[in-house]
Amino acid sequence: MQTHFTIDCVIFSFDEGQLxxxxxxxxxxxxxxxxxxxGYFVNKYExxxxxxxxxxxxxxxxxxxxxxxxxAFAGVKxxxxxxxxxxxxxxxxxxxxxxxxxxxxxxYMRQLKWFPVxxxxxxxxxxxxxxxxxxxxxxxxxxxxxxxxxxxxxKFTLTQLQQVYESILNKKLDKRNFRKKINxxxxxxxxxxxxxxxSYRAAxxxxxxxxxFQKQFSQD
Amino acid sequence: MQTHFTIDCVIFSFDEGQLxxxxxxxxxxxxxxxxxxxGYFVNKYExxxxxxxxxxxxxxxxxxxxxxxxxAFAGVKxxxxxxxxxxxxxxxxxxxxxxxxxxxxxxYMRQLKWFPVxxxxxxxxxxxxxxxxxxxxxxxxxxxxxxxxxxxxxKFTLTQLQQVYESILNKKLDKRNFRKKINxxxxxxxxxxxxxxxSYRAAxxxxxxxxxFQKQFSQD
DNA sequence: TCAAAAGTGTTAGGTGTACACCCATGT
DNA sequence: ACATGGGTGTACACCTAACACTTTTGA
Numbered sequence: 001m002q003t004h005f006t007i008d009c010v011i012f013s014f015d016e017g018q019l020x021x022x023x024x025x026x027x028x029x030x031x032x033x034x035x036x037x038x039g040y041f042v043n044k045y046e047x048x049x050x051x052x053x054x055x056x057x058x059x060x061x062x063x064x065x066x067x068x069x070x071x072a073f074a075g076v077k078x079x080x081x082x083x084x085x086x087x088x089x090x091x092x093x094x095x096x097x098x099x100x101x102x103x104x105x106x107x108y109m110r111q112l113k114w115f116p117v118x119x120x121x122x123x124x125x126x127x128x129x130x131x132x133x134x135x136x137x138x139x140x141x142x143x144x145x146x147x148x149x150x151x152x153x154x155k156f157t158l159t160q161l162q163q164v165y166e167s168i169l170n171k172k173l174d175k176r177n178f179r180k181k182i183n184x185x186x187x188x189x190x191x192x193x194x195x196x197x198x199s200y201r202a203a204x205x206x207x208x209x210x211x212x213f214q215k216q217f218s219q220d
Numbered sequence: 221m222q223t224h225f226t227i228d229c230v231i232f233s234f235d236e237g238q239l240x241x242x243x244x245x246x247x248x249x250x251x252x253x254x255x256x257x258x259g260y261f262v263n264k265y266e267x268x269x270x271x272x273x274x275x276x277x278x279x280x281x282x283x284x285x286x287x288x289x290x291x292a293f294a295g296v297k298x299x300x301x302x303x304x305x306x307x308x309x310x311x312x313x314x315x316x317x318x319x320x321x322x323x324x325x326x327x328y329m330r331q332l333k334w335f336p337v338x339x340x341x342x343x344x345x346x347x348x349x350x351x352x353x354x355x356x357x358x359x360x361x362x363x364x365x366x367x368x369x370x371x372x373x374x375k376f377t378l379t380q381l382q383q384v385y386e387s388i389l390n391k392k393l394d395k396r397n398f399r400k401k402i403n404x405x406x407x408x409x410x411x412x413x414x415x416x417x418x419s420y421r422a423a424x425x426x427x428x429x430x431x432x433f434q435k436q437f438s439q440d
Numbered sequence: 441t442c443a444a445a446a447g448t449g450t451t452a453g454g455t456g457t458a459c460a461c462c463c464a465t466g467t
Numbered sequence: 468a469c470a471t472g473g474g475t476g477t478a479c480a481c482c483t484a485a486c487a488c489t490t491t492t493g494a
Contacts, residue, residue: 072292201491
């Protein structure tokens with residue numbers, strides 16, 4: 001038996017203290033003018049990961065993006081025209097790098113827009129389920145993956161990092177406890193640089209040492 | 221674009237103190253006479269989960285089995301005849317219930333056999349990758365899923381439970397620490413029954429209270 | 441001088457880990 | 468009586484969670 005085969009991407013970013021997801025307004029039936037996850041058919045001789053990278057590049061202008069397979073969704077009734085199997089991925093991008101690079105339109109979508117996760121519109125197909133799963137996955141992985149640092153610029157403040165944690169975990173964290181924990185991680189580098197352009201005391205900047213991170217997690 | 225679409229199952233059980241996987245010897249090309257994960261094509265109007273349940277029933281004679289989607293594998297080169305997308309599932313069964321129910325043969329497989337995870341033969345396709353992923357997943361979920369109890373009979377000793385943990389985590393655990401932790405779980409019920417037919421002091425039997433378990437994990 | 445966010449320690453309770461011996465049972 | 472696994476406690480290190488004030492800076 002054969003099935004149509006697409007990939008869909010939950011593209012996360014962090015901006016204005018909020019976790020956001022990039023959605024596309026469809027320009028095709030079914031669900032014309034509905035918001036949906038960016039995604040498209042996989043080409044015959046194309047690897048899934050390459051299809052995801054291709055679509056991410058079309059959407060954001062970025063290459064070498066962090067991506068992770070979520071699950072396959074293949075409900076017989078998820079598409080009115082019959083089964084279309086989709087493999088969902090989540091991707092994490094830095095908002096600074098993406099801004100003004102978002103591809104505006106194409107024949108099959110009218111516009112792309114970032115939505116805070118708390119303010120998502122109604123979505124086409126089962127895309128809401130896919131997003132819910134991705135949020136779960138992100139939560140579980142926040143402490144033992146590079147996810148927070150994929151969402152942040154290379155130099156960031158501890159407050160920004162805390163906001164990323166808070167927006168992913170969807171709860172407030174205690175500042176002192178957070179900083180104590182962060183200090184014990186061993187893979188953050190305290191820089192001798194400070195925030196600029198703020199009208200209050202400038203915060204120290206930190207960077208993420210991916211090599212040290214991987215060393216720690218390769219022992220288990 | 222369309223693709224062939226199958227499901228494959230990593231079926232785990234626990235027996236003789238070891239974690240085991242059910243494998244099928246193929247009777248078809250490619251990989252004829254190789255060991256492979258049980259799996260087959262999904263029918264046109266069949267939900268994936270139903271296909272998994274169907275195949276599990278054919279293989280083990282059991283219904284209502286614990287199953288969990290692992291991931292989609294869709295490499296262009298994974299099958300010599302072109303892309304066949306497979307969605308891998310893991311399933312957990314109790315060996316006692318399965319014994320003597322295993323379907324012996326069919327036109328596409330010669331035999332089914334349980335292999336300890338430490339003694340797996342060379343496998344067809346990318347099935348070794350699928351198993352490796354399932355082992356990882358099982359490890360991660362052992363403390364916060366019902367997995368250990370799916371593998372055990374309804375009444376079990378703490379030593380059996382510890383062996384399940386050890387075989388999943390692939391390391392020895394300290395008996396006293398393990399029992400202390402288990403005592404704090406809150407969803408195990410100490411029965412007033414004891415092991416029978418052993419030539420040494422009989423161990424107390426315990427059972428798993430699924431309702432209490434779910435209550436605990438629904439608060440997060 | 442004010443507004444805004446940066447930065448900083450201590451305590452108490454709970455959890456993880458290391459470690460060795462006696463007990464009950466069937467043969 | 469012996470072989471086999473069942474069952475038990477303590478001490479230390481570490482992590483978690485609760486909690487409030489002073490400092491720095493730019494406007």
